[in-house]
Amino acid sequence: MAADELISPLQSFEGRLLFAVPKKGRLLQASLNLLEGADIQFKRENRLDIALVKNLPIALVFLPAADIPTFVGEGRVDLGITGYDQVQEHDAGVRALKRARRMSGEWISPEDAARDPHGCETVLDLGFGACKLQVQVPAKGEYSDGRDLIGKNIGTSFVNLAQEYFTRLEMEQEQGASTNGDVNAKPIVSGRKLRTNIMHLSGSVEAACALGVADGIVDLVESGETMKAAGLKPIDTVVESSAILIKSKQPSNPAMVDLIAARIGGVITAQKYVLCQYNIPKKSLHDATKITPGKRAPTVTQLEEEGWVAISAMVERKGIAPVMDELVKVGATDILVLEIRNTRGI
Numbered sequence: 152m153a154a155d156e157l158i159s160p161l162q163s164f165e166g167r168l169l170f171a172v173p174k175k176g177r178l179l180q181a182s183l184n185l186l187e188g189a190d191i192q193f194k195r196e197n198r199l200d201i202a203l204v205k206n207l208p209i210a211l212v213f214l215p216a217a218d219i220p221t222f223v224g225e226g227r228v229d230l231g232i233t234g235y236d237q238v239q240e241h242d243a244g245v246r247a248l249k250r251a252r253r254m255s256g257e258w259i260s261p262e263d264a265a266r267d268p269h270g271c272e273t274v275l276d277l278g279f280g281a282c283k284l285q286v287q288v289p290a291k292g293e294y295s296d297g298r299d300l301i302g303k304n305i306g307t308s309f310v311n312l313a314q315e316y317f318t319r320l321e322m323e324q325e326q327g328a329s330t331n332g333d334v335n336a337k338p339i340v341s342g343r344k345l346r347t348n349i350m351h352l353s354g355s356v357e358a359a360c361a362l363g364v365a366d367g368i369v370d371l372v373e374s375g376e377t378m379k380a381a382g383l384k385p386i387d388t389v390v391e392s393s394a395i396l397i398k399s400k401q402p403s404n405p406a407m408v409d410l411i412a413a414r415i416g417g418v419i420t421a422q423k424y425v426l427c428q429y430n431i432p433k434k435s436l437h438d439a440t441k442i443t444p445g446k447r448a449p450t451v452t453q454l455e456e457e458g459w460v461a462i463s464a465m466v467e468r469k470g471i472a473p474v475m476d477e478l479v480k481v482g483a484t485d486i487l488v489l490e491i492r493n494t495r496g497i
């Protein structure tokens with residue numbers, strides 16, 4: 152066996168920026184598309200959760216989305232793609248741990264405190280994986296408000312956020328105060344015993360009510376199809392989420408983090424916008440530029456034909472159809488909509 156075959160994947164991380172990517176689930180494919188768009192080239196061997204990037208000093212680590220905030224927050228991994236909901240759940244877990252430590256009077260060494268950044272920074276919203284973490288109850292049942300579930304059984308994979316949510320409601324009830332649903336409005340009292348029973352479920356959480364395990368659940372909703380199929384309805388939203396790029400507070404190679412962030416940001420902008428090109432009589436230029444102002448300003452080019460100009464401007468993809476309708480109304484012709492493959496510096 153050649154000597155280099157004896158080198159473990161862990162050893163070959165040396166000097167590489169570690170970038171965590173969801174290994175499965177809802178965020179996997181869109182994340183892989185982003186990596187491809189950012190020209191991060193790798194080959195993932197079957198069943199291996201580590202892949203060395205061929206053209207950059209980066210190693211990709213494929214991890215469950217729920218674990219990525221821990222790895223990045225602990226500074227073990229430099230960058231990661233995960234859901235904002237997962238970061239919030241992780242942070243709520245860290246808050247709970249700190250409260251418990253304070254309560255038990257546990258001594259925390261200065262080294263521990265320094266090593267414990269327990270937090271990652273959001274670099275970019277990635278524009279996919281939009282969903283809401285919602286409190287759900289049987290559609291035909293007696294509950295219509297989060298407060299109705301105080302003291303009941305709640306099934307969830309988001310135990311820490313659910314605990315914070317119900318702690319807040321219980322405290323409000325006890326104090327007769329209102330925080331208007333803002334879960335961050337008041338600090339959670341240390342050592343307080345929660346009356347609501349939060350049960351951890353790892354998946355298929357929607358089944359818990361029908362099976363009599365839970366009175367309500369806290370779970371993710373996108374289209375609402377799963378919730379509806381399970382005979383549930385939402386009564387409150389705990390977190391609104393989408394996929395985000397996060398970074399450690401002390402990345403091993405800050406310049407490489409910035410480069411990757413710029414590349415990924417460029418791909419996201421390219422996905423969000425299309426390029427709209429059209430010709431318009433010069434006298435209608437003012438009206439047309441109001442419809443397509445572009446990111447900074449539209450590009451206006453003189454046409455050979457007297458009294459006409461050509462315009463080129465970036466337009467948000469989701470609004471392009473009405474923009475084209477409006478352009479036709481002000482006299483635009485030859486309207487073309489082109490895909491943007493990549494961007495930078497926008």
Ligand SMILES: Nc1ncnc2c1ncn2[C@@H]1O[C@H](COP(=O)(O)OP(=O)(O)OP(=O)(O)O)[C@@H](O)[C@H]1O
Nearest residue numbers: 175176177178215216234237280281282353371373
């Ligand atoms: N229906 C959905 N629509 C959009 N995004 C979602 C949806 N469900 C989950 N997500 C996002 O994807 C993240 C990962 O969820 P997903 O269910 O794919 O996880 P997973 O790693 O496959 O774990 P599990 O085995 O628990 O399902 C969530 O934290 C959330 O940010």
Ligand SMILES: O=P(O)(O)OC[C@H]1O[C@H](OP(=O)(O)OP(=O)(O)O)[C@H](O)[C@@H]1O
Nearest residue numbers: 354355356371372373374375376377378
């Ligand atoms: O509102 P919808 O569009 O129906 O999506 C919501 C569902 O998607 C997620 O689960 P997923 O399908 O990823 O599987 P899981 O239940 O195993 O987590 C989430 O936990 C819901 O069950």
